[in-house]
Amino acid sequence: MTAITSIKDAATLNSQLAALDLAGRLSLVAGLGGRAVFTTSLGIEDQVITAEIGNHRLPIEVATLQTGRLFPETLALIDETESQYDIHIIRYEPEQADIDAYAEKYGLNGFYESVEARHACCGARKLKPLARALSGATIWITGLRRGQSANRSDTPFAEFDPERNLIKINPLADWDIDVIRAYVADNSVPVNPLHARGYPSIGCEPCTRAIKPGEPERAGRWWWENDEKRECGLHVHEEVAGAAQ
Template identity: 70%
Template sequence: MTQADAKIHKLNDTLASLSLGERLKYIADQQVSAVFTTSLGIEDQVITEAIAVSGLNIRIATLETGRLFDETLALIDETEERLNIRIERYQPDEAAVAGYVDAYGRNGFYESVEARQACCHIRKLVPLANALKGADIWITGLRRGQSGNRASTPYAEYDAKRALTKVNPLADWGIDDIHAYVAKHSVPVNPLHDRGYPSIGCAPCTRAIKPGEPERAGRWWWETDAKRECGLHLAKTSG
């Protein structure tokens, strides 16, 4: 085991015994640059509220892809106002978007996995890279219960592609835990959750799920790969 691996394993062990607030405070107390990226989904709203009420030194950023639901855009403003915080907003490059439309069409992502991944790269991955510039720790809202592809999500892992530590403070939380926290703390959430959207991304790429479907079944539903992701959380990791 390398020194870096040992450090990640130690961090996993430490976070495992802490509450959400304690996990976030532990990260904030490391005197490093920590960034939480939020999609404004219910899990991310829980983390945002926990950061805000404790006044932790953790930046909060979101990716304004240009194709978000109106409800999501409204929730960004509402969250800032109610929690008295600032959410950094990162948009895709306009020229890159125009180039994509010229090559594939505005909704060309329906035609092939290649086209969809190209859209995600422009609208999400490049803005994410900008949001994470200079960061040592990337905090996410990943949970093991979101999909089979995320069932082994650790509390902490090393993201080799981005050369930073990725922390998932809700890794062991179930959806019932999430809803209980939201109710107890009056956390603002996206109204689309009550319309059958447990996981919310870009509007053209997200549908409501059917009874019995996994939480992320509504994302890129026209593709057949059960492990489909946009690419944000597919970097090779260790730890």
């Protein structure tokens, strides 16, 4: 199959993926041709995808954004995951010049002071490295799920990303957290120990806290902001991403 680069192709692919199980979805995507990149945050759903890629030796690059502010538990899990599945997880780091410029303007932890400052930090530590990770890619695979937040409730299996000119694949879009947990238990998938301490969604250490029972999965991310649609800019549509950066 030739590379897919349009909304129409994404709609067709979305229908095909909906009819398959996870292994079928990833195999189909891996066979599309071009460069497929899976970006993992090492969260529990991302670990399910990594396990499938590793166990089936799929030709999909596995990459992570090593922001410089991750939890020690997350850093340890990167190494453990590589070892368990005999894969290499490519680390994309921010440019030191961008970190220095941010610290000069806002202070190292200036992200607590304003949404603008927070978006600027995510821009330097996540969005720019992500752009490098996806440079030249035709497929971007993510662990987004509809159940993660109201903001993600309409996540499709495949969508055209016009900003990055690629097809974004969300093979776990219809999986709920209980199915994820069952897969992890049945397949001895290594997971971040922070999940068991009340962190269903784990990002950078200074911007993530445990949630209370009954709170949405992503309530512990940037908890000091009031915007219900808060995201880091990686997974928002173009017009919102522009504002988020």
